[in-house]
Structure formats: structure tokens, C-alpha cells
Amino acid sequence: MIHAPQRLRRVLHAIVATVMLSSATFANAPLMAADSEAPALENLSLATLSQHLSDQAPACMRFEQRRWMADLDFELPSEGYFHRQPDRLVWQTLSPVQDRVVLGSDNPKLPPGLKALLPILNGLLAGDWESLEQHFQASLSGSLRAWKIGLIARNSAVAEQLEGIEASGGDTMTRLNVIFTNGDRLALELTPEDCAILTAEAPTP
Known part of the structure; x- marks a missing residue:
């Protein structure tokens, strides 16, 4: 069991780094059952989904995160929110x-790796597939109301660390799963939220 705040802070920083730097490989766990009422669109394309998500992209989202660390045989849950801005993303753990x-x-x-995370997360959240496809091969299924996408790294250096990424949602992305080659796993559940509400809840610096 981890008690030291300094250790927890290190682990949380590692989680944020992986979610962003790794935003390259979420996969292999069914994230969302297909909406039985939503007709499956066999010809759903990345371009169609990209436009759909871009129209709906939230500036702020709450997250519930579970990170399984294989080397410690320990699962660390965390909660908080993030605020997307044009040139940055503020990740607040509560x-x-x-x-x-x-x-x-x-x-x-910020190290260069974390800076690279911003366009990747924006790609997943706001449908900017152009930046994602430069680094990942995408596999899309479902409909606009219940879609799922798997990402496999094109870059061999990234593939050595990440087995895959899977994202799913409807009007917005609601779930992310990541499996790492070292046995670690990460799961995120996301809920759009009014930025004003989150600002009021934010801890005082």
C-alpha cells in the first residue's frame, strides 16, 4: 500500500504523462456496448466522426481514472477534471x-514527450484525426451514437511500450482504455462538464 504523498504525486505525474505521451495505444477491452437503437453505419468514416466530434467537443471534462501498476501489483484510482484550451491542456487531479x-x-x-501529448489528446477528444493518423493506424466501428476506435502505433519506438489504445463514445469520447507492454493498464471514464462549475470547485493555489 502506498502512503507517502511524494510517492503518490510521482505516480500521478507518471499517469498524466502516460495518458498523453502514450495517447497512442488504447485497446483490447470492450469499452461500450453498441447502442441497439442506433443503426450501425457500416460506412462510418474517420472524416464523418471527426466532424461529428469537432462539432460537439467539450472544453472541460471530469475524469475517473484507474491505473493498474504491474510492478507494484497495485491499482491507483484518481478523480479530477481537465480543461482544454487552444494551446494547452490543464489536468487537475482532485x-x-x-x-x-x-x-x-x-x-x-515539461519534457518534450509531454508536449507531444497535447495534440494527441485533442485528436481523440475533438476529432483531429489528421494529427493522430500521422502516428497511429486507426480501426473504426459502430455508429455516430455508439462508436469505437482502436489505435495501433505506426512508430516502432512507441509500439515497444504500448500494445494499443481504444476509445469509445457518442457525441463525445466517454471512455479510454490503454494496455502497456510492461503489464500496466489504464482506464479513463470521461464526462463533459460546465467549465464554470469546475472552476468553482478548483482548489485554491
Whole structure:
């Protein structure tokens, strides 16, 4: 069991880094049952879904995250929210500890790998497939109301660390699953939220 706040903070930073730097490989766990009332669109294309998500893209979302760390034989749940901005993403963890990470090119303390995470997350959340397809091969199924996409890394260096990424949702992305080659697993559940409400809940610096 982990008790040290410093250890938890390190783990949380690692989680954020992986979600973004790895935003390249979520896969292999059924994230969402197909909507029986939504007709399956066999010809659903990335371009169609991209436009759909772009029209609906939320600026703020709550997240519930579960990270299984194989080397520690330990699962760490966390909750919080993030706020997407044009050139950055603010990732605020509220529990089990409070932690705030600003992912943006104007943050000199961020390593290059984390800076690369911003366009990847934006691609998944806002349907910017053009940036994603430069690094991943996509496999899409379902309908606009219940879609699922799997991403496999084109880059061999990324593939050595990530087995795959899977995302699913409807008007917005609601779930992400990631499986890493070292045995770690990560699951995110996302819910759109009014940014004003989240700002009011934000911890005082």
C-alpha cells in the first residue's frame, strides 16, 4: 500500500504523462456496448466522426481514472477534471491528492514527450484525426451514437511500450482504455462538464 504523498504525486505525474505521451495505444477491452437503437453505419468514416466530434467537443471534462501498476501489483484510482484550451491542456487531479499539470508548449518545465501529448489528446477528444493518423493506424466501428476506435502505433519506438489504445463514445469520447507492454493498464471514464462549475470547485493555489 502506498502512503507517502511524494510517492503518490510521482505516480500521478507518471499517469498524466502516460495518458498523453502514450495517447497512442488504447485497446483490447470492450469499452461500450453498441447502442441497439442506433443503426450501425457500416460506412462510418474517420472524416464523418471527426466532424461529428469537432462539432460537439467539450472544453472541460471530469475524469475517473484507474491505473493498474504491474510492478507494484497495485491499482491507483484518481478523480479530477481537465480543461482544454487552444494551446494547452490543464489536468487537475482532485483525489487521492491534489495535483495540477499544465500541458502546453509555453511550459518550459515539461519534457518534450509531454508536449507531444497535447495534440494527441485533442485528436481523440475533438476529432483531429489528421494529427493522430500521422502516428497511429486507426480501426473504426459502430455508429455516430455508439462508436469505437482502436489505435495501433505506426512508430516502432512507441509500439515497444504500448500494445494499443481504444476509445469509445457518442457525441463525445466517454471512455479510454490503454494496455502497456510492461503489464500496466489504464482506464479513463470521461464526462463533459460546465467549465464554470469546475472552476468553482478548483482548489485554491
